[in-house]
Amino acid sequence: MQDNWKQLKISGLSKKFLRGPVILSDINLTVDRGAFLCILGPSGCGKSTLVDLIAGFEPPSEGVISFDATPIRGPGPDRVVIFQDISNALFPWLTVLENTEFVLKNFVRNKNQRRDQAMQALELVGLGGDTQKFPSELSGGMKQRVQIARGLVMDPHVLIMDEPFAALDAITRRRMQYELKDLWERTHKTVIFVTHDITEALIMATKVTILSSGPGAHILDSFDPGLASDRDPADAEFINAYRRVESLIGNEHNDSESHAE
Numbered sequence: 001m002q003d004n005w006k007q008l009k010i011s012g013l014s015k016k017f018l019r020g021p022v023i024l025s026d027i028n029l030t031v032d033r034g035a036f037l038c039i040l041g042p043s044g045c046g047k048s049t050l051v052d053l054i055a056g057f058e059p060p061s062e063g064v065i066s067f068d069a070t071p072i073r074g075p076g077p078d079r080v081v082i083f084q085d086i087s088n089a090l091f092p093w094l095t096v097l098e099n100t101e102f103v104l105k106n107f108v109r110n111k112n113q114r115r116d117q118a119m120q121a122l123e124l125v126g127l128g129g130d131t132q133k134f135p136s137e138l139s140g141g142m143k144q145r146v147q148i149a150r151g152l153v154m155d156p157h158v159l160i161m162d163e164p165f166a167a168l169d170a171i172t173r174r175r176m177q178y179e180l181k182d183l184w185e186r187t188h189k190t191v192i193f194v195t196h197d198i199t200e201a202l203i204m205a206t207k208v209t210i211l212s213s214g215p216g217a218h219i220l221d222s223f224d225p226g227l228a229s230d231r232d233p234a235d236a237e238f239i240n241a242y243r244r245v246e247s248l249i250g251n252e253h254n255d256s257e258s259h260a261e
């Protein structure tokens with residue numbers, strides 16, 4: 001896999017499972033290297049399906065996903081996925097450090113090197129002092145930080161996160177949003193982040209993509225919210241961006257309600 005890629009490109013992507021309707025319909029999207037893309041859309045519209053396709057867990061029915069001109073065929077260590085599940089994701093019998101080292105087992109042969117890389121990733125997420133703890137000793141936010149460290153340690157091209165903070169309480173969740181934004185600023189990893197929450201998306205995103213309601217979801221709009229690095233949901237520009245996204249999603253709800261009548 002080439003290291004000097006510039007864009008992840010999704011072209012003419014559609015997805016239909018063996019049973020049921022078309023889920024995603026003609027999705028076209030580019031993600032620049034180093035971007036923080038947030039994907040928003042109504043519940044059940046196909047956000048997780050879209051990221052499963054990007055991760056390579058599912059093949060497209062039509063269309064192509066590629067790094068520049070190189071198509072993705074199946075999962076690979078260049079794309080790491082972090083899910084919302086904080087209770088079952090870690091091995092309870094391994095320490096934080098061992099949990100993080102473990103994911104490198106098939107990729108890095110030297111044990112000391114695995115340890116060094118795992119330590120670096122744990123330092124990045126602020127867990128440098130908690131490496132000998134077991135998962136049962138961690139808060140929800142700390143568990144999710146271990147998961148992020150396990151993603152970072154692979155040094156992937158893209159970190160894919162499917163509602164990673166949905167199971168956290170509101171205060172921890174907000175803190176994690178700012179922490180992740182800070183981490184992204186320090187590492188400049190490309191992030192694709194799925195959420196229902198407009199504020200969450202706007203705290204972090206350099207680009208937002210809004211999906212329509214399904215079946216046959218398509219992209220309603222994709223844009224750079226144009227917010228300063230130092231973002232506050234109370235700022236006028238933040239509120240404007242919020243309203244723009246909300247009206248897109250709101251119109252969609254109204255449309256689908258009127259279609260249903």
Ligand SMILES: Nc1ncnc2c1ncn2[C@@H]1O[C@H](COP(=O)(O)OP(=O)(O)OP(=O)(O)O)[C@@H](O)[C@H]1O
Nearest residue numbers: 017019020023041042043044045046047048049050
């Ligand atoms: N393996 C599958 N086989 C058949 N249908 C599926 C499969 N996976 C997902 N679907 C269907 O695809 C649609 C989109 O599901 P998906 O989980 O992608 O939505 P979502 O936007 O992530 O929803 P949520 O916001 O609730 O997380 C749903 O109708 C779901 O039933």
Ligand SMILES: [Mg+2]
Nearest residue numbers: 047048049162
């Ligand atoms: Mg989902």
